[in-house]
Amino acid sequence: MPKENENFFSKVYEVVRQIPYGKVTSYGAIAKHLGAAGSARMVGWAMNASHNLPDVPAHRVVNRKGLLTGKHHFKGTNLMQQLLESEGIAVIDNQIQDFEKHFWHPGKS
DNA sequence: ATTCTGACGTGGG
DNA sequence: CCCCACGCCAGAA
Numbered sequence: 001m002p003k004e005n006e007n008f009f010s011k012v013y014e015v016v017r018q019i020p021y022g023k024v025t026s027y028g029a030i031a032k033h034l035g036a037a038g039s040a041r042m043v044g045w046a047m048n049a050s051h052n053l054p055d056v057p058a059h060r061v062v063n064r065k066g067l068l069t070g071k072h073h074f075k076g077t078n079l080m081q082q083l084l085e086s087e088g089i090a091v092i093d094n095q096i097q098d099f100e101k102h103f104w105h106p107g108k109s
Numbered sequence: 110a111t112t113c114t115g116a117c118g119t120g121g122g
Numbered sequence: 123c124c125c126c127a128c129g130c131c132a133g134a135a
Contacts, residue, residue: 063116
């Protein structure tokens, strides 16, 4: 059986790192996948710590509404949106267009 | 130790 | 879809 000795943060990084190009997911989806449903805030906290990690595209992780709630935590004010648009994702007023269409479900490599 | 806040989510209205 | 209240865990003051 898959052991889950890794820390919660490590798991979050693992999942986020697997997000394919041009796709996005939500904190809750990740939290739920990790079995920490309800503690989606911890996922966001993990993302905060992920700033040191190079392969963790935090810009591909948004809230359940597809809103770029964390854009303020990036270097620039529009860096997150710019990155998403660069991947073919339309973003208007911090809101991802066709969010469901670009949504990526955790666990699917 | 207590209190508040926070990159969220869910449920009820 | 909106708004309001609560739950969740970790960290800062």
